[in-house]
Amino acid sequence: MTSKSLSVLEADALSIRRKFLKMHFEANAGHVGTGLSDIDILAYIYGKWLRPVDRFILSKGHGASSLYATLHHFGLLPDEDFATYYKDGTLLPAHPAAKALSAIPAATGSLGHGMPIAAGMSYAQKHVHLTEARVACLVSDGECDEGTIWEAALFAAHHRLDNLVVIVDANGLQGFGRTEDVMNLEPLPSKWEAFGFRTSEINGHDFAQIDAAFETPGDGRPHCIVARTVKGKGVTFMENRLEWHYLPMSQAQYEQALEHIGNSETSKGGGR
């Protein structure tokens, strides 16, 4: 999988977006916008970066459905489980559940929890088990309001956890407004830098940039990739719209959304 070309990853991401939209339409479920902003990153992580010994923690638990779609796409989530998404009796609720799926190590959903868990895993692997295992952790930009993100950042930098990579899905929107209006986070890359991370800032929908960021050589510090993304990426009427954090799709909107992502297949634009 490590030899996968970027064009193949783009095709993976398109398939995952289709799968993801279908899931949400059939389940009549919200959180559509947030999934579309992180699918390219997930496609890269599962399509290229993650080795069997490595772990991925979705700290932004509201992105669960995009993770389910990604896991299913790459054969890491069985059809019979995947088909139950959002239904009574499922192991696939709107935020990842504890001990439900072998591919998802930790339940998340209350923001600011995944990153300390990822830091603990990184510490244990590097300093106690003495392995080469790596940990990737995806946080949202709004999640960076949580103090635990920065507690964990201090911890990771202090312990030189260069086996940890934190990706910030910086789509500029949070629960009830734009991040710049609710709680300004900028300059986000220099904040992470100041906390002791080596930092990359990329367009989170451009696989060449994603790949370059993940492949940059380490220098002993943990790595933070600030991925500038678009909430609702690929579906024009959802892009950068707060309401698509919450709304389910009608039949017409679903059909239109499928059309849009098909048309935007080669578009890398939008990362701010």
Place this chain on the structure above:
Amino acid sequence: VRVEFVRAVADVLAGDAKSMFITGDLGYNALEQLSATLGRRFLNAGVAEQNMMGVAAGAALTGLKPWVYSIAPFATYRCLEQIRNDICLHALPVRIAGNGGGFTYGIMGSTHHALEDLAVLKSLPNMQLFFPCANDHVAAAVVKMAALDGPSYIRLSISAFGTNREVLHEHPETLTRRYFVRPSPQKGGITIVGAGHGVQVALSALSHLGLDRENVDVFGVARFPWDLVKDTDLTASVAATRKVIFIEEHYRTGGMGESFVAAGMPLESFRILSASYDPNQRYGSARFHMQQCNLTPEALMAAVRGDQQPRS
């Protein structure tokens, strides 16, 4: 109590390479040796309790069994959601040690008292609670915790009324202690049950105030969820007396007394001596605080006398 705890944990850590010890920047004059011995298995997580619990969960997800240490209020309240979500929901073998339960930290003030710790933790899934009755009860609790596959909490406390008293019996599983048995168990009487170091109030009354030895049985309970089926001497005593006075250095609401009565034993009377909140709180030693909320050997004597009056 810290000395006993550290000694017991050191033994566990020495015998289990998968264990580690995490402190929330506390342990001066107590954890130095442990730190020197354990290398990277000893971790000072700094003054960041939420991150500390998340880190412990993450370490546990890699196969480690972390002990996490702070003072009782800091090890429980701020990081409650991390304990719930990251540790308990995943049923991870994280062993939380809260030093200074109840009023132990007396003059340090309300922020340092832990009077709701058992209440908030006992409702969490998979959580097991240990609250030793005395220093010589700590090691047994540590050994029990080390054997668990899931989360646990130990409340380390020092009673303002602490007294050395012989233990008549200690159950190897429940850790319930029988401290005093009245000579003629058939005749009425009262069963006094102390939760953890709360039992020291009764032991002090026995040793120093002439608590009515003809009419009381005294037990210390130390582990929750209860397993009262195993505590046959305690249940036999309650079956005979049908009167219980429960003592806990903890608020009544959500405390262990409520859980004891909820166990459903047939009772004619059940009274709880507990800590209480005072909006006009003044501060002092642990003993001062216990006197302020009438959680004393004298108050127990009065309660015993009151329960022995014929009911009108």
